[in-house]
Amino acid sequence: MGSLGSLRTKAVATAAAVGALSLVVGCSSGDDSVTGGGKKDGKVVITMGLFGVMGIEETGLIEQYEKENPGVDVQAEIAGDEQTYYTALQTRLAAGNGLKDIQGIEIGRAKEIVDTQSDKFADFSDMAGTEHFLPWKESQISTADGKVLGLGTDIGPMAVCYRKDYFGQAGLPTDREEVGKLWEGDWEKYVEVGRTFKKDFKGDDVAYMDSSSGLFNAMVYGYPEQYYNEKGELIYDKNPAVKEAWNLAADAAEDDLTAKLRQFQPGWDPGLANGTFATAVCPAWMLSHISEKAGDANKGKWDVAKAPKGANWGGTFLGVIEKSPVQEEAKKLVAWLTAPEQQAHIFKELGNIPSSKTALESDEVKSVTSEYFSNAPIGQIFGDAAQEIPDKQVLGRKDGTIKDTFSQGLALIEQGTSPDEAWDTTAERIEKAVG
Template sequence: MGTARKRFGSTLASVTAAAVSLVLVAGCGSSDDSGKARTKDGKTVISMGLFGVMGFKETDLLDRYMKENPDITIEADVAGDEQTYYTALQTHFAAGSGLKDIQGIEIGRAKELVDTQADKFADLSKTSGIDSFLPWKENQVSTKDGKVLGLGTDIGPMAVCYRKDLFEQAGLPTDRTEVGKLWAGDWAKYIQVGRDFKAKSKADKVSYMDSSSGLFNAMIYGDEKQFYDEDGKLIYQDNPVVKQAWDLSSDAAKEGLTAKLRQFQPGWDPGLANGTFATTVCPAWMLAHISEKAGPANKGKWDVAKAPQGANWGGSFLGVMENSPVKEEAKKLITWLTAPEQQAYLFEKLGNFPSSKTAIDMPEVANGTSAYFSDAPIGKIFGEAAKQIPSKQVLGRKDGTIKDTFTAGLQLMEEGKSPDEAWKTTDERIRKLAG
């Protein structure tokens, strides 16, 4: 992707900014809140509310659809930050006005919308081609009675992006297959490689990894349960997966293996460009951001290796509003935008990895490589990772908020707090925000 998806900025830090920025994404729906379809130059207008770089406005897909459907005009508004976008979306739901015909849904918000706003969305369970999606993808936006609120766009299978030159300086292998073997099957091995890197690196002021929170995310999202159980009860305190991820991430922070840089926050982009760290855990959608921010000077220095274990971090959906006066036209549009051919196209153009199992097997994806990342076979690497993702993922109402809070807690350790102090603060914040 050309710009970071910015899936979740820190909730604690972003609330004020989001409130101030509501006007940026407020807009009015295609109906102008009158219940009547809007027209422009004799064409039916379909409005879209998107966030980050979902790929539709950044490529020629919307123009192609309008060319093939000359009676349609598509107006897409994009909020750069998902937190700002979601705060505005909640405001529109509460007010009963301002909604677009089509709204993007981030995976971390899916459960909350399923539980609290399902009646606002059109049912997509009978949509043509819905069987092409990975089964767990559509389950994430399905109600208990089978209503489907959105069609899947991308997913976030994980890998490890690393700097070959910095590995070489530390006497470590640089071939992606050999690098993957160093930590195969166990994230603890990934940390052990970090210890070896720190001991042997000849590069001054270069850390092994960017942040402990990236490791934490990769570990917890390799399991079907993270913060909630199937009944919606918070289980993060007793979930051994969360405890193991916290402990290993704590080790990385305490041992000085991280550059103390939060992903997508100030300092991280310059770190990519300046070689401040040698590795980052990277979902597929992150590659375009790295290549843009690390810049042309670092082309061929980065590579991609298989992660120790499969996991999914991120992913989005497109939903249609039940009260949209152009509901049927909007359904046709998102069905086309999320079809296998368009998902494969977005992978080729931006690196967004398909949620369509049909698209994953298409040559454009399966044989895809990245010139920037040393011609790494990213289609194969992320495709294999996608098949390792648990077939069921239990989501909760405040998944995004809790993930942000854990990220902030891990940063506390990187700033010097003890693991016990950081956990206590994190636990208190989660109880306040999600309890």
């Protein structure tokens, strides 16, 4: 069986180091009036703008591509923070220069790119060998007239990461199969388990879950529509799925089941290191972050169980800029990087689950386990979860902004604001941000 190895630690450290540089110099090196690479010293130079830990450079894929294509020089810059990266990308798209040949696109930005920047990106719709993606993944980056603005890298099927030592101290099952059955089919059961945990836990002060916003995201992304309908109209205030998720997340917050730590915000990483919470709703791509920040001291204490319901949270694309002087070469590189074999390689090394249906169904992916997470069969767990994601995934222009605003609103409840007042504040902020 394959297992996620120590490369994860190296990858996160590499991304952090390169990211620190990228945030200083922005998304483009050299002359900001120039877009992309070009031909230099007899080689094709392809530039890439990436963010986070996408696994493209960290797992050696760029080095492999250059070895197999000696006439190509790939230069990647990685920003650690996606929000800063996207702000810079928007500025450069508006100016029409300073762009990389290949730009990463986070799922929460995809609809805005499709609706407002489609003329800035090359079309992949007629490219051979790209028929292996999950159908809903390609639809997220496609225009109404059929133009495909990029190819998918990973997706974010859900599971629940849990501390089995803490579950044992609360008298709960610790086996991942039994734990999954505790909340099977219903997120309310997940919260109810939290009430039992809080009542029966024997030990120091440990919260059941890290944040109410993690629960909220897992619930809303289990439906085809969240904040917008297919017409592009805002429906967050009318969508029963959003209200259901808000109410249950608010209940968890009011019942003091959370550590009041928003994921990827200050305090969350120390919370992982210090073991201040017992569960976290975790998309596949989050496992590398948890293992890095929780550290060796907590290796084998974490495990992964099936989530109550299927959902997709996160995922990225690689697009090629229309004005790229090496557009065809860049498209070829993107197709290679997102091919089933390369997606499977990234998953084995880092845990980013493939958006390629072919890769998901391969033994290479299904057999992967995670030594850090108690040898959990993550290839099987997340592969099965990917099959439960709704076939339709309706995105809106400001999905990422709205998601962040809801997370802030739930944080207000964790700090003592009433759910009704927090909802009103959230609605006002959303209208201001997207109106």
